[in-house]
Amino acid sequence: MLVTHWGLSGPAILRLSAWGARYLFSSGYKGRLVVDFIPDVHVESLKTMLSRHKLQFAKQKVINSWPLEFGITKRFWSYVLERQGPFKDEFVTAGGVPLSEISLNTMKSKICSNLFFAGEILNVDGVTGGFNFQNAWSGGFTAGTTIGGLALDSCIIGSK
Known part of the structure; x- marks a missing residue:
């Protein structure tokens, strides 16, 4: 996945766009994309890390703390999809003659x-x-x- 000046791109995003093209169209290209940047961490390990983090930073707002074990900034975990890009920039098509x-x-x-x-x-x-x-x-x-x-x-x- 590539983070560009205008949004997200790269093979993973193109593949996801192809798989979800009809859904994206029907939703008006609005929604939320959630990315799992730590797929090698089991859910139970993640829960343990979060619990430990919660105890350590209990007096802070959650938004102001972010577990360093995750190794990535919080703003890349959830991405708001607001619109379709300009036609000239589109790389993914779906449908056509059966x-x-x-x-x-x-x-x-x-x-x-x-x-x-x-x-x-x-x-x-x-x-x-x-x-x-x-x-x-x-x-x-x-x-x-x-x-x-x-x-x-x-x-x-x-x-x-």
Whole structure:
């Protein structure tokens, strides 16, 4: 997870955005993101640390004390989601043409003749790390090869 000048980013946030895209849309891009920065600490150990901390700092307001064992500032534990970013900054998409409506061998629509699809127009949501690029390249190659074959067949038939 990357903390940027405008919010949160990085592979973890992109993956989370992809998984929650429909929920984020339905909630108007408002909500709260809670991050567990100490996943290796068991819940019972965490309770013990907090109890010890509570006894040690009982006279302080909770907001003014923060267990050093956690190793991170308190402001990064809970992040308020207030709005969607500008369209030009968006990296995550969801939805699209269902794969059941195309022939994966040709990328041709099963519904509309001579219509081909490839890339992010399809309802494919891959993990971060190049999957979506590879899907777009492979789909584009398949669609282009099929279209080229159809054009060649049309030229051959037209010349007879």
